Amino acid sequence: xxxxxxxxxxxxxxxxxxxxxxxxxxxxxxxxxxxxxxxxxxxxxxxxxxxxxxxxxxxxxxxxxxxxxxxxxxxxxxxxxxxxxxxxxxxxxxxxxxxxxxxxxxxxxxxxxxxxxxxxxxxxxxxxxxxxxxxxxxxxxxxxxxxxxxxxxxxxxxxxxxxxxxxxxxxxxxxxxxxxxxxxxxxxxxxxxxxxxxxxxxxxxxxxxxxxxxxxxxxxxxxxxxxxxxxxxxxxxxxxxxxxxxxxxxxxxxxxxxxxxxxxxxxxxxxxxxxxxxxxxxxxxxxxxxxxxxxxxxxxxx
Numbered sequence: 103x104x105x106x107x108x109x110x111x112x113x114x115x116x117x118x119x120x121x122x123x124x125x126x127x128x129x130x131x132x133x134x135x136x137x138x139x140x141x142x143x144x145x146x147x148x149x150x151x152x153x154x155x156x157x158x159x160x161x162x163x164x165x166x167x168x169x170x171x172x173x174x175x176x177x178x179x180x181x182x183x184x185x186x187x188x189x190x191x192x193x194x195x196x197x198x199x200x201x202x203x204x205x206x207x208x209x210x211x212x213x214x215x216x217x218x219x220x221x222x223x224x225x226x227x228x229x230x231x232x233x234x235x236x237x238x239x240x241x242x243x244x245x246x247x248x249x250x251x252x253x254x255x256x257x258x259x260x261x262x263x264x265x266x267x268x269x270x271x272x273x274x275x276x277x278x279x280x281x282x283x284x285x286x287x288x289x290x291x292x293x294x295x296x297x298x299x300x301x302x303x304x305x306x307x308x309x310x311x312x313x314x315x316x317x318x319x320x321x322x323x324x325x326x327x328x329x330x331x332x333x334x335x336x337x338x339x340x341x342x343x344x345x346x347x348x349x350x351x352x353x354x355x356x357x358x359x360x361x362x363x364x365x366x367x368x369x370x371x372x373x374x375x376x377x378x379x380x381x382x383x384x385x386x387x388x389x390x391x392x393x394x395x396x397x398x399x400x401x402x403x404x
Contacts, residue, residue: 107295107296109192110192110294110295110296110307113192113294113307114292114294114309116201117200117201117204117290117292117309118204118290118292120201120202120204120205120208121204121205121207121208121211121290121311122208122290123205123208124204124205124206124207124208124209124210124211124212125208125209125211125212125288126208126212127208127209128208128209128212128213129213130212130213130215130216131216131220131396131398132215132216132218132219132220132280132282132317133282134273134361134396135219135220135223135271135273135278135279135280135361135363135396136219136278136279136280136281136282136317136320137276137277137278137280137281137282137320138282138284139281139282139283139284140284140285141176141178141283141284141285141314142285143285144177144178145175145176145177145178146175146176146283147173147174147175148174148175148176148232148281149173149174151174151231151232151320151321152232152233152321152350174230174231174232174318174319176281176283176316176317176318177316178283178285178314178315178316179314179315179316180312180313180314181214181312181313181314181315182310182311182312183207183210183211183310183311183312184308184309184310184311185200185203185204185207185308185309185310186300186304186306186307186308186309187200187306187307187308187309188305188306188307189301189305189306189307190305192307204309207311208290208311211288211311211313212288214288214313214315215282215284215315215317216398216400217400218282218315218316218317219280219282219317220398220400220401221317221400222280222317222318222319223269223280223363223401224400224401224402226238226319226325226327227239227260227327229318229319231318231319231322232319232321232322233322235322236260237319237322237325238259238260238322238325238326238327239258239259239260239322240256240258240260240262241256241257241258242256242257242258242259242322243255243256243257244256244257244348244349244350245350245351246350246351246352247350247351248349248350248351248353249350250350257347258343259322259323259325259326259327259343259344259347260326260327260328261327261328261329261330261336261340262329263328263329263330263331264329265329265330265331265332266329266364266365266367266368266402266403266404267327267328267329267365267401267402268327268328268332268362268363268364268365268368268372269325269326269327269328269362269363269364270325270326270328270337270340270341270344270359270361270362270363270393271324271325271326271359271360271361271362271363272323272324272325272344272357272358272359272360272361273324273360273361273394274358274360275321275324277320277321277324278320278321278324279319279320279321279322279324279325280317280318280319280320280325281317281318281319281320282315282317283315283316283317283318284313284314284315285313285314285315286312286313286314286315287313288311288312288313289311289312289313290309290310290311291309291310291311291312292307292308292309292310293307293308293309293310294307294308294309323344323347323349323355323357324357326340326343326344326359328340331371332364332368332371332372332375333375334375334381334387334388334389337362337375337389338388338389340359341359344357344358344359345357345358345359359393360393360394361393361394361395361396362376362393362394362395362396363396363397363398363401364395364396364397364398364401365397365398365399365401365402365403366397366399366401366403367403367404369397372395372397375387375389376389376390376391376392376393376395377390377391378390
């Protein structure tokens with residue numbers, strides 16, 4: 103191939119098309135457990151977390167409720183992936199071998215938020231959320247008064263143990279347990295002008311993708327993590343605990359876990375507890391099809 107501006111443009115279009123094909127063909131799972139929050143700056147501060155709107159009888163003027171500033175902040179991070187194509191490979195018409203690479207780059211770009219969100223899930227036992235405690239913790243403070251005053255009672259959404267972690271989530275609310283903060287979605291770019299510095303000095307045409315994201319935590323009350331053995335009794339105990347969560351002031355939150363999230367190492371145990379209609383020689387399984395199963399390969403298996 104003779105390298106001309108038009109031939110390079112055609113090559114860029116081909117690589118970009120392969121990228122888009124891979125991107126559109128991917129099936130990310132992060133949106134099954136997290137909410138996307140747009141970001142327009144370096145970071146987002148979630149001062150509204152921890153505030154649960156409720157109704158009161160309208161007598162006299164409205165009562166204005168200030169959003170408690172918990173100052174939970176997520177700072178955006180920049181990520182990239184780059185491929186270099188040698189000048190000689192373009193000249194020798196060998197660029198067809200690169201199409202699968204750019205298709206895979208597109209797929210990886212679509213799925214990369216999974217790594218962020220489920221990575222945040224793995225780190226949640228040692229990462230702070232809006233109330234100053236670890237997201238999965240045994241002593242989240244819940245106060246007797248709606249304004250966050252009084253002597254707090256400790257509430258747990260975590261069970262320690264030696265088994266792989268499984269999670270219960272309430273995904274029925276507008277607010278979700280996890281956050282995918284997006285400042286800039288994945289963008290394909292090219293540095294492929296014949297007079298680019300990299301082409302001149304290293305004989306390389308460069309193609310890459312970049313974006314800006316971060317993942318963090320929404321409401322801890324909508325998630326529960328357990329390292330106990332996944333048995334019907336332990337699952338029932340976790341569900342009961344979540345259903346008993348209350349807001350400050352003692353108002354029931356009406357949490358209804360509807361998702362069980364788990365790593366691949368627990369697939370058989372989850373299927374035994376959730377998918378079997380009969381157990382113990384013919385008894386009805388009270389957990390049969392009760393929860394939507396979500397298996398992620400990005401979750402820790404130990």
